[in-house]
Amino acid sequence: MAVPSQLVREKFPNIDEEIFQYVEGVLTSTEDFESSEDVYDAIGSLLADAVGVEREDEIRKLCDQVMSTLTVSNGTIERKILDAPVQLAEMAANMEVEDEAIKSVWSRERDDTLKVDQKKLDKAEAKLKEKKEKRVNADKKEQAPIIMEMATASQVVSKKDRALDAKGSCNTKDIRIESFDVAYGEKVLIQNATISLAFGRRYALVGRNGLGKTTLLRMIASRTLRIPGHISVLHVEQEVVGDDTLAIESVLECDTQRKNLLDKEKELQTRIANGDSDDTLSSQLSEVYAELQAIEADKAPAKASVILNGLGFNPEMQTRKTREFSGGWRMRIALARALFTQPDLLLLDEPTNMLDMKAIIWLENYLLTWPTTLLVVSHDRHFLDMVPTDVLHLHSQAIDSYKGNYENFSTTREERHKNMQREYEAQSQFRQHVQEFIDKFRYNAKRASLVQSKIKMLEKLPELKPVEKETIVTLRFPEAEKLNSPILQLDEVEFSYKKDVVIFSKVNLSAAMDSRICIVGENGTGKTTLLKILLGDLSPTKGHRFCNRSLRIGYFTQHHVDQLDMRLCPVELLQSKYTGKPVEEYRRQLGAFGVSGDLAVQQLASLSGGQKSRVAFSLICMGNPNFFILDEPTNHLDIETIEALGKAIQKFKGGVVLVSHDERLIRMVCTELWVCGDKQVVCMEGGFDEYRAIVEKEIQATI
Known part of the structure; x- marks a missing residue:
């Protein structure tokens, strides 16, 4: 008759060896098996995880076969029947044991051959857990594919423009895109808009996250929207492919x-x-x-x-x-x-995101003398005050044009809104006055002609609409309890990836609960490395890091945003990380960062970069941190959200360490400046003004 473990091997020849050995160990002890159901309870779920739950019927048949090998012809398990009571004291007296052995049947150890190796069991369970996770992730991918809706555009092009394009006789470098619509899936982003780009001027396209700025740039770059054929267009969107070509x-x-x-x-x-x-x-x-x-x-x-x-x-x-x-x-x-x-039309989407302060200042100066047409999307307020000659404001599915930089745009828009509101209120009062006259004399025969003229006048009067104010963005960080100092401290810290490559040395810095610290420096000088040491993710090569044991650090980086599960919606993402809370609490948490309404249940893949960043912030804050370390948090955030982030940091009761090149945010919140460079990290007493002056001096020296 076959051994039970042989039946398992024959039925599932490809079973993992560690799992097989565990099953074999279980089947060596059969005293507790009364039926095939007992066998299934012992090894069935283990086999199902190993070979797949879809083979459950085969596993049950195998358990029946195993049980049959353990039974005798009358269908019961062969057991030794005691014909008299067992006298344990007598057994103990008659046992032949060595002098040093314990003479007790109660402490006599079971034969080692009947034991299951714990290490093998742990290995088997670890492998099963890994397989389960892979299967769950695979199922999740099948159930929730990333739905990437396509952006579409439509445009009314006149016969005259078509004829000019066909002849190629139009030589002007000015661009006018008339009467166009842009949609993303079923959502209309821009409707019946017209933009004019005069050659040699620099335009900034501004607006809230998710309104379609990046989509519009892509439509122009792909010439889905009409651009005269003789005009060269270049959109900086994808990185250069890495090969053996030298950078220059x-x-x-x-x-x-x-x-x-x-x-x-x-x-x-x-x-x-x-x-x-x-x-x-x-x-x-x-x-x-x-x-x-x-x-x-x-x-x-x-x-x-x-x-x-x-x-x-x-x-x-x-x-x-x-x-x-x-x-x-x-x-x-x-x-x-x-x-x-130097194409005729250069399209830049957030060019400052990849640059350090020195490179940003250089780019600002370089673009001031740009000879062709520039259209840039940026949320860096200082950059927008320095570079553009015109601003295109995307809002309410429309695009309005303004002369001047962002500061001029902001002032002009506010004045325009006030005038529009005054006109609307004046017209509303006039309409009300005329309507009262009509209602009063509607049935007066002597004034019938006058009433009719008033009615016709109201019908011809253009209907003004009240100014549609954009919602105010607010971000709310969690409350933080006060901790005793020191909170976070570095003493004589040195770090090197290799013995001969020192990133920095002799770093002595500390942070408290009221700290508002900004870390600046050129790329490659160790800013991110310093953050990881502060976090405890990296250990100093020399020196010590001290951290308050009650400190809970909330770490934000663009890398975390990119690693979000794009198949989930924001509510599901929070549920997956912090289980067991009511849906209303997840929605409330997302709402604190401006992700509300339909946005909270949209797939993350369909959200803009700024909206994803807000979701990441809400996820981090769900853990109630009392100290924030933020690595380039403003990337992809719109200007209003950056302002809201600055105000949230000001109100936060805990400490903040920030790596950023957004000059406006730095000036808004930071009270202490750490500068990385020359293998050192120093606290600059003069603050950001001193640092900017040094950088500008270095740039001038290289020109």
């Missing part, structure tokens, strides 16, 4: 005219060197040299180097292969290529 060569290659001429020059020189008898080669080469001189090709490497240097690439980095750079640095190369190419 990657920038130079995007000038296709120069590249083609250099390739032709090389080909002609090779043919001449090889003794080609064609008499026209010399004249062709002269023509190529003349064209190269006309486009000032010899100045191109210096121009590319200046642009890369301004964006943070030192001479050594400029000669590195693009595949050696991270995604953020490749995005900088993409920006450098765009600035070098």
Whole structure:
């Protein structure tokens, strides 16, 4: 008769060895098995997890077979029948044991061969848990696929414009996009809008998160919206593909005219060197040299180097292969290529997100002399005050145009809204007065003609609407109890990834419950590393980190936003992390960060970058932190939300350490500045004004 474990092996030959050994150990002891159901209770669920619940019928049949091997012909398990009472004292007296052994049947150990190896059991259970999680995640993917709705656009194009495009006779570089709509799935983002972009002017497209700014840029870049064919358009959206091309060569290659001429020059020189008898080669080469001189090709490497240097690439980095750079640095190369190419229309979407303070100041100065048309989406208030000559305001499915920078736009819009409200109120009073006259004399025969004229006048009067005020954004951080100092402290801290690569050394800094600290410095100077040491994720190579044991740190970074499960809606995301609370509490938590109504039940994949950031904030605050460490929290947030974030930080009773390059936010909240650089972290007494002056001086020195 077959051994029970052999039946398991025959039925499931591919079963994991650790799980099989565990099952084998269970089946060596059969005293408690009364029926096949007992066998199933002992090993059934284990086998189901190992081979799949869909094979449950096979597992039950196997348990029946196992039971049959344990029974005798009359259908019962063979057991030893006692024909007399067992005298345990007599058994103990007759047991042959060594002198040092304990002479008691109660403490006699069970045969080791009948024991289940605990290590094997732990391994088996760990593997089963891993398989279960994979199966659950797979099921989750099948149940909730990411629904990426497509953006669409429609536009009314006149016959005249179509004819001009067909002939190619239109030479103006000005752009006018008339009567267009943009929708994302079923949601209408922009309706019957018209924008005009005059050549050589710099336009900022502003508006709340989720209204369609990025979508509009993509529609223009793809020419889904009509752009004259002779106008070159470049949208900086994707990072440069990493390969063996050097960073500076990657920038130079995007000038296709120069590249083609250099390739032709090389080909002609090779043919001449090889003794080609064609008499026209010399004249062709002269023509190529003349064209190269006309486009000032010899100045191109210096121009590319200046642009890369301004964006943070030192001479050594400029000669590195693009595949050696991270995604953020490749995005900088993409920006450098765009600035070098100088298309007729340059589209930039949040260009300051990837830059440090030095690079932002350089870019502001560089764009002030930009010769072609620029359309930029940005939420950096200082950048918007420095660069644009015009502002396009996207709101209520419409686009309004304003002259001047963001500050002028803000003032003009407020005045415009006041005037519109006054006109609306005046018209409402006039309508009411006329209507009262009509109602009073409607049935007066002598004034019938006058009443009719008043009615016609009201019908012709354009109907004004009250000014639609945008909702005020508010963010609410949790209450924080007061903790005794020291809260967080670094003493003589040094950190190095390798023995010969020191990031910083002799760092002595501390943070309290009322701290508002901003960390600044160029990219690569160790800001994120410093944050991870403060968090406790990295241990100092030398020195010590002290932390109050009651400290609960809320850590925000754009990396966390990117790792959210995009298949879930915000409410489901909070439920998955903090289970067992009523739905109203999750909605209340999301509402504290401006994610309310339909947004709370939309799939995360369909939300804008700023809306995802708010969801991430609400998730972090659900854990009631009493200290915040924020790494570039303003990326993708609109201006109003950044203002709300600043106010929330001001009201928060706990401490805050912030890495940011948003000058307005830094000036709004920070009372202490830590500067990373030259393998040091120092507290700058003069604050942000002193730091900006130093950076501007460094930029001037490199020009």
